Every structure is written in C-alpha cells, then in structure tokens.
Amino acid sequence: MTAMGFDAPGGPEVFRAETQLVPVPSGKQVLIKVDHAGVNRPDVIQRQGFYPPPPGASHIPGLEVSGTIVAIGDEAAPEMLNRPVCALVSGGGYAEYCLAHAEHCLAVPRDMDMATAAAIPETLFTVWHNVFERGWARDGETFLVHGGTSGIGTMAIQLAKEFGLKVVTTAGSDEKCEAARGVGADLAINYKTEDFVEKVNEFTAGQGADVILDMVSGDYVQRNLDCLAVDGRHVTIAVLGGMKAEINMAKLMSKRQTMTGSTLRPRSDEFKALLADEIYNHAWPLFEDGTVAPVMDKVFPLTEVGAAHARMEAGDHIGKIVLKVSGED
Numbered sequence: 001m002t003a004m005g006f007d008a009p010g011g012p013e014v015f016r017a018e019t020q021l022v023p024v025p026s027g028k029q030v031l032i033k034v035d036h037a038g039v040n041r042p043d044v045i046q047r048q049g050f051y052p053p054p055p056g057a058s059h060i061p062g063l064e065v066s067g068t069i070v071a072i073g074d075e076a077a078p079e080m081l082n083r084p085v086c087a088l089v090s091g092g093g094y095a096e097y098c099l100a101h102a103e104h105c106l107a108v109p110r111d112m113d114m115a116t117a118a119a120i121p122e123t124l125f126t127v128w129h130n131v132f133e134r135g136w137a138r139d140g141e142t143f144l145v146h147g148g149t150s151g152i153g154t155m156a157i158q159l160a161k162e163f164g165l166k167v168v169t170t171a172g173s174d175e176k177c178e179a180a181r182g183v184g185a186d187l188a189i190n191y192k193t194e195d196f197v198e199k200v201n202e203f204t205a206g207q208g209a210d211v212i213l214d215m216v217s218g219d220y221v222q223r224n225l226d227c228l229a230v231d232g233r234h235v236t237i238a239v240l241g242g243m244k245a246e247i248n249m250a251k252l253m254s255k256r257q258t259m260t261g262s263t264l265r266p267r268s269d270e271f272k273a274l275l276a277d278e279i280y281n282h283a284w285p286l287f288e289d290g291t292v293a294p295v296m297d298k299v300f301p302l303t304e305v306g307a308a309h310a311r312m313e314a315g316d317h318i319g320k321i322v323l324k325v326s327g328e329d
Contacts, residue, residue: 003060003095004305009049012306012313020060020095024071028102028269030080031071036118036299037093038064039308039321040151041215041238042265047309053091054266062093063265065100066108066117067325076102084108086117088125088272090265094305096325103273106280109288119294119320120287123155125272126237126264128279131156131213132163134260135235139164141210144200144227146170146220148180148188149318152237154295156213157184162286165211168203170196172315179318183295200227208232218242228257236261295319 001022006014025031043061045051053059066086072078086108087100108117131137143160147153148169160167161184169180170191177188187203189196200209208229214220218241224234225247234257252259264272286292297317300308302325311317 001096002302003092004302005060005094006047009047012047012309014047015306015309017303022097023058023092023099025073025076025099027073028075029073029099030069030076030085030102030105032065032067032085032087032098032100032105033070034065034093034096034098034325035067035114036065037062037098037302037323037325038118038120038122038151039300039305039312039323040064040122041240041312042122043094044309044312057090057265058092058095058099060092060094062089062091062095062098062323064088064118064121065093065098065325066114067098069105070097072102080105084114084117086121088121088264088276094302094323094325101269101273104269104276106276106284111290112287115299115322115324116294116296118322119151119296122264123151123294123320124159124279124283124287125275126152127156127159127213128283129264129275130235130237130262131160131211133275133278134262135211135213135233137163137165137211137233142166142168142204142207142229143211143213144168144170144196144209144224145213146191147215148185149176149295150215151294151320152213152215153180154183154319155292158292159283159286160184162292168200168209176318179295197223197227204229211235213237216241217245219245221245222247225252225255225257228255230255230257232257234259237263297321299324 085105087105143165180188215238217239297319
C-alpha cells in the first residue's frame with residue numbers, strides 16, 4: 001500500500017510517498033480500506049518532531065479515517081466486515097489501509113459522504129470528553145471556546161448549542177467571526193481588534209463563562225481565568241501559545257476555579273471504547289439526522305498532504321481539512 005511518511009521532522013515539504021505492507025488486524029482490531037483521512041493539528045506537530053506516536057502506534061500520521069472494513073481480528077464482531085465506518089485511530093491514517101480498534105469505530109450514516117465522515121472522529125471525541133466529561137458543561141451555562149473556526153471550534157460550538165449552552169468564541173478576523181456565528185455562536189469576538197476578557201464579562205453581565213476550552217495556553221491562561229466564572233472550569237487541550245503559564249493563584253482560589261486538561265491519543269483502548277460508546281448513545285444521533293455536521297474547508301489528494309499541512313499552518317482554513325485517499329470522486 002501507499003502511505004505518506006517522512007524521514008526526518010521538518011516543514012510540510014518533508015512528506016513523501018512510501019510503500020508498506022498492508023497491516024494485518026489481530027484481536028479486536030479491524031482493517032479499514034481508507035476512503036478519506038482527516039488532517040489535525042496533532043499531525044502537524046508530529047511532522048514538526050514534537051509529538052511522537054505512542055508505543056505501538058504507526059509512525060504514519062493520521063488520527064481519523066473513513067472507509068470500509070475489509071478484514072477483522074479474531075476478537076472483532078464478524079458483522080463488522082464490509083461495514084462503512086469512520087474511526088478514531090492512534091496513527092496510520094495517511095495510508096491506503098489503516099488499523100483501528102473495532103470499538104473505536106462509528107457506522108457511517110447512509111446519507112453521509114465519506115469525506116464528511118472522516119472529518120468527525122478526532123474533533124468529536126476530543127470535544128465530548130473535554131467539554132462534557134472533564135468540563136461538566138450543562139444546559140444554561142455559558143461556554144467559551146477559542147479558535148471558533150477550527151475543526152475543534154466548529155464542532156464544539158454546534159454540540160454546545162445542541163445541549164443548551166450559550167456559546168462565545170474567538171477568531172482572528174471579521175470573516176471568521178461571521179462563520180462562527182453561522183454555525184451557532186451567540187457571540188464571536190475578533191481577538192485581534194477586541195479584548196475577549198472584556199467582551200466575555202460584558203456578555204455575561206460580569207459573571208464570566210462557566211466553561212472554557214482553551215487550545216492556546218501560554219499568556220491566555222490568566223486572561224481566561226479573568227473571565228471564568230465562580231466555580232468555573234478551565235480545560236486545556238493544546239499549547240499553541242506556549243507550554244508554560246503564570247497565573248494568580250489567589251484569584252483562582254477566591255473564585256473556586258478548576259483547571260484541567262487532557263490529551264486523547266495516548267489514552268488506553270478501553271478508555272476510548274467507553275468514550276465511543278457514550279458518544280454513540282448521546283451525540284451520534286445528531287449526526288445521523290444531520291442536526292450536527294462538521295464544517296468542511298478543503299479536500300486534498302493524499303499525495304498533496306504537504307499542501308494540506310501548509311494550509312492548516314497558515315491558519316486561513318475554516319473547518320476541517322481532509323485528504324482523499326481512495327474511493328469514487
């Protein structure tokens with residue numbers, strides 16, 4: 001099979017096609033003939049050399065795929081064979097075939113195209129776990145998510161609205177703010193021209209947001225805490241603005257704020273299976289009936305993965321970037 005790998009970390013140009021043996025599933029694994037693969041920020045960080053795959057994972061990037069199951073391990077359910085699915089994977093998505101854990105797969109709804117299906121798993125699993133499980137978001141609360149037009153941001157906005165939250169987001173241009181409002185944000189703040197702390201506090205009549213999903217970290221952390229409510233929850237899922245932050249602990253204590261964070265990729269298969277089951281029962285019906293759908297930016301051929309990464313790094317995209325691996329046009 002053809003896969004897109006790289007010999008050494010570097011810019012988007014380091015990607016090159018390589019030929020590998022088609023992997024063989026064992027145990028609860030399934031083999032997916034990949035139709036499309038999602039492109040995510042962790043893929044970029046892996047290519048740059050800062051996010052190595054966990055032990056046992058493929059060195060080929062790619063954390064989500066859609067396609068058809070063409071082989072199964074001896075512990076996987078036989079009825080999964082030939083099923084169209086999308087799946088969260090720990091690596092290997094930028095290839096014609098990819099291994100996935102059977103319990104990390106979601107059946108693709110009949111009316112959903114495979115490019116859309118490939119754009120769902122990584123953002124859906126990440127948002128569900130961090131907003132609703134770690135952040136304890138609940139109806140009636142105010143939710144702030146940074147990067148509102150990213151894959152994570154557009155997914156978080158839609159899910160939060162469907163579960164009864166008021167949503168505030170930030171973006172880097174008026175055009176992106178308009179796009180964020182288009183997918184449901186109650187307030188979109190251009191962080192280049194407005195102070196998001198001031199705007200969040202104004203929107204909430206001084207109460208602050210109850211839950212904040214932060215992908216920036218660095219000097220954003222204290223600013224987040226300054227517009228986080230009493231008993232509010234701050235959840236970090238990326239450190240694009242720096243791995244270290246200085247915060248005022250006295251303010252945090254006085255407002256009884258909680259700070260947490262997580263990374264999904266290294267979590268156990270058992271944890272991801274439980275997460276997939278909860279998503280299937282509580283969120284997946286929204287995708288099956290079309291109430292929620294990923295915002296799609298652009299689809300690139302697999303061999304143009306470098307261009308896809310360059311687009312993500314440029315920050316001009318709105319929604320998900322996807323690779324077309326095989327299947328019909």
